[in-house]
Amino acid sequence: MQTNKNAECKKCLNKFYQKEIYTIQQFQYKEQPEYKWTLNFLKKLGITEWDSFCEKCIMIYSKELDNAWSNQKDQVI
Numbered sequence: 001m002q003t004n005k006n007a008e009c010k011k012c013l014n015k016f017y018q019k020e021i022y023t024i025q026q027f028q029y030k031e032q033p034e035y036k037w038t039l040n041f042l043k044k045l046g047i048t049e050w051d052s053f054c055e056k057c058i059m060i061y062s063k064e065l066d067n068a069w070s071n072q073k074d075q076v077i
């Protein structure tokens with residue numbers, strides 16, 4: 001069993017367990033926006049598919065993503 005907190009969140013820099021890592025790859029299961037759009041948006045924030053985040057920070061990005069997506073949808077229509 002792993003007891004070392006050797007994973008680090010890229011955003012808040014907190015240490016946590018490896019098995020609790022979240023990455024933006026989980027956003028590919030979102031219905032909207034499509035994953036390609038998600039990757040592009042997060043790339044502008046300096047985030048790649050290989051960055052590790054804690055649960056709290058991945059939720060923040062998830063919300064930012066939803067906000068940005070609904071904003072740009074309004075602009076297109």
Ligand SMILES: [Zn+2]
Pocket residue numbers: 009010011012013014053054055056057058
């Ligand atoms: Zn974090």
